[in-house]
Amino acid sequence: MSGEWRLFVAVSLEALAAGPLEAIRTEWGSRLPGLRWVERSNLHLTLRFLGETARERVEPLVRRLERVERPAAGAPVRLAGGGAFPQPARARVIWLGVEAEWLAPLARAVEAAIREAGWPAEERPFQPHLTVARARRGESVDAAGLLEGWQGRLWAAGSVSEFALYRSQLRPAGPLYTVVARFPFR
Numbered sequence: 001m002s003g004e005w006r007l008f009v010a011v012s013l014e015a016l017a018a019g020p021l022e023a024i025r026t027e028w029g030s031r032l033p034g035l036r037w038v039e040r041s042n043l044h045l046t047l048r049f050l051g052e053t054a055r056e057r058v059e060p061l062v063r064r065l066e067r068v069e070r071p072a073a074g075a076p077v078r079l080a081g082g083g084a085f086p087q088p089a090r091a092r093v094i095w096l097g098v099e100a101e102w103l104a105p106l107a108r109a110v111e112a113a114i115r116e117a118g119w120p121a122e123e124r125p126f127q128p129h130l131t132v133a134r135a136r137r138g139e140s141v142d143a144a145g146l147l148e149g150w151q152g153r154l155w156a157a158g159s160v161s162e163f164a165l166y167r168s169q170l171r172p173a174g175p176l177y178t179v180v181a182r183f184p185f186r
């Protein structure tokens with residue numbers, strides 16, 4: 001058994017994003033064969049990536065995350081717009097934008113909790129995005145056509161009622177995520 005778990009903190013967006021993903025994939029899947037599409041049950045917004053974590057650090061981390069201040073249940077969220085990292089013509093990641101007033105404060109509170117639990121500060125700024133497809137490892141795709149007309153587009157509107165700590169197991173067939181602990185909104 002492994003002594004470390006690959007962890008991240010995220011909000012599941014399966015309910016909200018499965019429809020848009022299906023529509024985009026139906027239109028573009030065969031035109032962009034270099035993309036691997038995210039499994040619908042894996043659709044999520046990462047609040048904080050923790051990476052490989054010794055097993056004995058997991059429980060104290062969960063205890064600390066339980067004290068994070070959360071928004072009220074049914075917190076509104078919209079999927080709007082989108083883009084590619086690092087750029088449309090040589091995309092490695094295709095994402096949809098995620099808009100919610102409560103998102104940045106929650107991400108800050110999660111970051112503070114994780115630092116209190118002994119992790120170093122995250123250097124990269126929080127850029128809320130929902131990954132829907134990735135280029136195969138080491139490759140990139142020209143997604144300029146795919147992304148045309150995405151700016152300002154509203155994909156879906158809905159609500160969120162929890163965040164969670166996930167374990168990720170990387171496999172050739174794609175990552176397997178499992179919930180380590182759930183943190184329901186108020």
Ligand code: ATP
Pocket residue numbers: 006008045046048049131134168169170171174175
């Ligand atoms: P794969 O790596 O097989 O494409 P994945 O990226 O979904 O799958 P992980 O690499 O375990 O699986 O990542 C889990 C989540 O954390 C994803 O949302 C990913 O974008 C994010 N993530 C991974 N590595 C980092 C990192 N170094 N910094 C910030 N976020 C990261």
Ligand code: MG
Pocket residue numbers: none
């Ligand atoms: Mg990854």
